[in-house]
Amino acid sequence: MLDHRLGEEHDLLRETVREFANDVVAPVIGDYYERHAFPYPIIREMGKMGLFGLPFPEEYGGMGGDYLALGIALEELARVDSSVAITLEAGVSLGAMPIHKFGTEEQKRTWLPRLCGGEILGAFGLTEPDGGSDAGATRTTARLDEAAGEWVINGSKCFITNSGTDITGFVTVTAVTGTDADGRRQISTIIVPSGTPGFTVAPGYSKVGWNASDTHELAFDDCRVPQANLLGELGRGYAQFLNILDEGRIAIAALATGLAQGCVDESVRYAGERKAFGKPIGANQAIAFKLADMELRAHTARLAWRHAASKLVHGEPFKHEAALAKLYTSEAAVDNAREATQIHGGYGFMNEYPVARFWRDSKILEIGEGTSEVQRMLIARGLGVGG
Structure with a gap:
């Protein structure tokens, strides 16, 4: 029986990264975003926290965690901003993971400690x-x-x-x-x-x-x-790449879930503050039902990526579940971003509001690390259909 409740260590990580995202990332990331500037101070702090070393062994400078830990960190960061989250995802899944999985001992010793510490990115x-x-x-x-x-x-x-x-x-x-x-x-x-x-x-x-x-x-x-x-x-480069992408899809799914949940968080807050016709707009059933559907998508997305991550962590085949998670969560993120913008009305079209970033950031999730069409192809193959 699958149990998606977090253990003490994972729950502590979630709380720590959420606090960092809210207190350190949220107040300043909008300025970096508008300037198209890379947030070096934020990345430096993430390195000190050990986030870039989460799924790697301690002997190479890692935290000795697992892919579930990485997904938790990505989800919490993406609730606030996806640029920071994708920097971590790519740095770990695409930069350091190939070295860890396929590198020689010398290559691991040369690169992994600095990658895990966030000193360099791959x-x-x-x-x-x-x-x-x-x-x-x-x-x-x-x-x-x-x-x-x-x-x-x-x-x-x-x-x-x-x-x-x-x-x-x-x-x-x-x-x-x-x-x-x-x-x-x-x-x-x-x-x-x-x-x-x-x-x-x-x-x-x-x-x-x-x-x-x-x-x-x-x-x-x-x-x-x-x-x-x-x-x-x-x-064996192509086969190695496919192996890396299967795992990376879980990470992207966690990121997409964070964006979907961030849309819920911001929209619930706005719906309670914004008044129209003498009452908060959240009191209107049309808005309330939108929020309910958004929460349903975010909740289901979380179950999907954690299910895939659980199979990976336990050494079970997970390719099918990773494709399911990546497809569902990315489309949930796009749907939630669209609805969040609609709930915010004209303000949702203003870059000073986080949902404007969420809307702009969501679409790439249906493209990067395997398009939605590729995911459907993989899922169909897993069912024995589609050629």
């Missing part, structure tokens, strides 16, 4: 201008110069989170490294440290949302890194 370079959901269509190449003992990388990546901050330590990129015996392209993953000659970070994007997070296009022009920078097995 990024994962997968998406390319001509390859979004079709991640297997990678065009970036990495040729091994055996005489020099170096990989020579050429190509480009786009929409890469945490890739151009002042504290970005490296980007792990997927690249074609050869051809298998059956003629299929061999895709591997390679660590490229920031500042490597031939590795160029383009100016940040002008985005609809997540404006206080860091996102860039990357270019590699005869970029050379040591042969030892291969991450995991040669030719």
